[in-house]
Amino acid sequence: MPEIAIQHINKRFGKVQALKDINITVENGEVFGLVGPDGAGKSTMFNILTTLLKPDSGEVEVLGMDVVKDYLQIRQVIGYLPGVFSLYPDLSVQENLAFFATMYKSSILDNMSLIKPIWKQLVPFKDRPAGKLSGGMKQKLALCCALIHKPKLLFLDEPTTGVDPVSRREFWDILKDIQHKGVTVVVSTPYMDEATRCDRIALIQNGEIIKIDTPNKIISNFRGHLFTMKTDDIFGLMQLMEQFELRCNYYPYGEHFHIAFYDDVEKALPAFEEFLQQHEREHGEIKPITPNIEDCFIELIQMK
Amino acid sequence: MKELRMILYKELIHIVRDKITLFLVLAIPIMLVLLFGFTISTEIRNAQIAILDQAKDGQSASLIDKISSSGYFQIVAYPETESEIDRDFKEIDIKLALIIPPDFEHALEKDKMATLQVINDVSDLNVASILNNYLLAITHDYINEYNNMGEETGSVEIVTNMLYNPESNSVYMFVPGIITLIMIIVTALMSSITLAREKETGTMNMLLITPVKKVYVIIGKVIPYMCLSLISTIMIIVISVFVFKMPVNGSIWLLLLLCIVFMFTAASFGMMISAISKTQIDAMMVTMMGLFLPTVLLSGFLFPLDNMPMFFQVLADVFPAKWFIIAIKDVMIKGSGFFDIWKYLGILILMAIILITISLTNVDKRK
Known part of the structure; x- marks a missing residue:
């Protein structure tokens, strides 16, 4: 039995179709990632999975229980870390944790084993009001609160948004540790680089699932031949590329310009170089690169 | 029960750490009574x-x-x-x-x-x-x-006997009114604002997905503010008795019971308001417009209800303040006993039960 089975769910807010016919299964013990830009429908998805919102249609089973009918039972076995900081800012770190422990009929000491590595980092700040913690520390505290009752399933809605890169890496190490202790983790993120740390990911955009697979498979299924180069005037080049006739996909990537060719690359690459020369474009070396999740995401959106 | 104790403790921390609000809640009643008592007087001397x-x-x-x-x-x-x-x-x-x-x-x-x-x-x-x-x-x-x-005593004489408030003392009028307003502000406004704050900051969702009973969440929110407004009410009564010589002719325990029942009704109004409002501003506006204004205008505290058009008289019946003011005046001034005011207590309790039922069905309403 899958840990989570989502079948054909739809959710609409007024005129906005937030989720369109979503189908996902999450297996026991995996770290499953929902990857997509802001406004893709990730938080709506989480609110449905954590029983805070009802889907308009379709069925969702969490641990074999229906999110609409059995929501009270589901609430006892899941942990949730919402997208916005949702602890009491005027309560101290320890008071917050003790509060949520009691709400789950549990106590801090009972479940120390699961949260010990995180709690150790929080101990020096245990008397500080939660509102005065740094972004990373806030998320660690929220994670402690979400884990205090030993949930079987942990939902994390953009846990690393607004957290510095070092703390982000640390946070993912913690998640892996939690996974090894037998907790299934569903996590959303707008950062493509974090997607590779999930066992499987669902790429989501405008309320639709574009692809569900392991990060490696998604990358190996990249269809084009991807090249990167540096150029000073990316905007000008983007406009100029409208005149380029061969089948390709191009986009700015930071300071770089990415281009993927879909026809015979032996012919396409020289043609592209000639095209640049013709229009007297200054550019750096054109290097082949392995696509990352973001390149795949862009390709999948283009193909739709 | 452990959960309820924890929620109460948490709420107490919120109140104690928010020093400005605490000060206002305790100081405003005293200021209001002194202000009304010393400045607003319908009695003119010299x-x-x-x-x-x-x-x-x-x-x-x-x-x-x-x-x-x-x-x-x-x-x-x-x-x-x-x-x-x-x-x-x-x-x-x-x-x-x-x-x-x-x-x-x-x-x-x-x-x-x-x-x-x-x-x-x-x-x-x-x-x-x-x-x-x-x-x-x-x-x-x-x-x-x-x-x-003179010898002739044939002329008819009207002797007016002013009962209950022989000196037409204005303090008798405004003390019940101020107690009403303070209880509305502290119990209804404060509890609805803090509940709305939990919605706004997302902590409400955190509470909802815990297995804790929703009744505890609501009760735990309301009891501390009821205590706070009971303290304010007692302060108002003490000041009006000792500074302004307001009598308490009825039983002091009946008076307290009445205040507690009204607080309960005010609190359930607060819960209803927070059930329908999403943000603190919403909660404040709804309380001000939907509860505070009718309490000031339609309770008989400032304007006599008897002279109002029928529509407003009926409207006044819907708000708890009118019944409370009638009852508290009866107890404090007329010295009425329980059996004289049980009807009003009944109305207030009935209102509270209806409101609590509405808000409890709304608190965990999933869309």
């Missing part, structure tokens, strides 16, 4: 008046005596002509002028009645009508005494 005594006889002298010894009037001028009265109104700002006609004593003897003329400064309507009533009462008294001195 109003400055002028008397033009055209009679200058024994009767007019004793009437003037009676007026000046009443304590309500201070005779500051004795003008000789009517134009001097005009001058006194403008220059020494008298509130009222009384003209005693030349044939005053004669008229009394002959007709057993006389006509007096009163000139009022009606730029303040309230003051003018109050002073008029005082003067009327004094002259009435005077005429009656005069008539009774």
Whole structure:
């Protein structure tokens, strides 16, 4: 039995179709990632999975229980870390944790084993009001609160948004540790680089699932031949590329310009170089690169 | 129960750490009572008046005596002509002028009645009508005494006996009103704002996905503010009894029971409001417009309900304040017992039950 089975769910807010016919299964013990830009429908998805919102249609089973009918039972076995900081800012770190422990009929000491590595980092700040913690520390505290009752399933809605890169890496190490202790983790993120740390990911955009697979498979299924180069005037080049006739996909990537060719690359690459020369474009070396999740995401959106 | 204790403890921390709000909640009631008590008074003493005594006889002298010894009037001028009265109104700002006609004593003897003329400064309507009533009462008294001195006692006499508030003390009016307002503000407004804050910051969702009973969440939110408003109420009563000599003629325990029942109703109003509002601003606006204004305007506290159009009288019945003010006045001033006011207690409890049912079904409403 899958840990989570989502079948054909739809959710609409007024005129906005937030989720369109979503189908996902999450297996026991995996770290499953929902990857997509802001406004893709990730938080709506989480609110449905954590029983805070009802889907308009379709069925969702969490641990074999229906999110609409059995929501009270589901609430006892899941942990949730919402997208916005949702602890009491005027309560101290320890008071917050003790509060949520009691709400789950549990106590801090009972479940120390699961949260010990995180709690150790929080101990020096245990008397500080939660509102005065740094972004990373806030998320660690929220994670402690979400884990205090030993949930079987942990939902994390953009846990690393607004957290510095070092703390982000640390946070993912913690998640892996939690996974090894037998907790299934569903996590959303707008950062493509974090997607590779999930066992499987669902790429989501405008309320639709574009692809569900392991990060490696998604990358190996990249269809084009991807090249990167540096150029000073990316905007000008983007406009100029409208005149380029061969089948390709191009986009700015930071300071770089990415281009993927879909026809015979032996012919396409020289043609592209000639095209640049013709229009007297200054550019750096054109290097082949392995696509990352973001390149795949862009390709999948283009193909739709 | 452990959960409820924890929620209460948490709420207590919120209250204690938010020092400004705590101070306001405890200080505003005291300020309101003192403000109303010392400044807003419908009782006027030592109003400055002028008397033009055209009679200058024994009767007019004793009437003037009676007026000046009443304590309500201070005779500051004795003008000789009517134009001097005009001058006194403008220059020494008298509130009222009384003209005693030349044939005053004669008229009394002959007709057993006389006509007096009163000139009022009606730029303040309230003051003018109050002073008029005082003067009327004094002259009435005077005429009656005069008539009774003679042998003929055939004239009909109306003796008004002012029950419960013989001195028309305004403190009797505003203390019940202030208690009502404070309980509405502290219990309904504070609990609805803090519940809305939990929605706004997302902690409500965190609470909802825990297995804790939703009743605990609500009760835990409301009880601390009920205690706070009980403290305020007791402070108001103590101040009004010891500073303004307000009587508590009924049982003090019945008074407390009544206050607790009303707080309960106010709190359930607060819960209903927070159930329908998403943000703190919403909660505040709804409480102000939907509860505070009707309480001020439609409770009989400032404006008598009997004179209102039927629509507003019916509307007033829907809000708890009217019933509470009737009951609290009965207990404090009339000294009514439980069996005199059980009807009002019943109405308040019924309102609370209806409101709590509505809000409990709304708190975990998933869309």
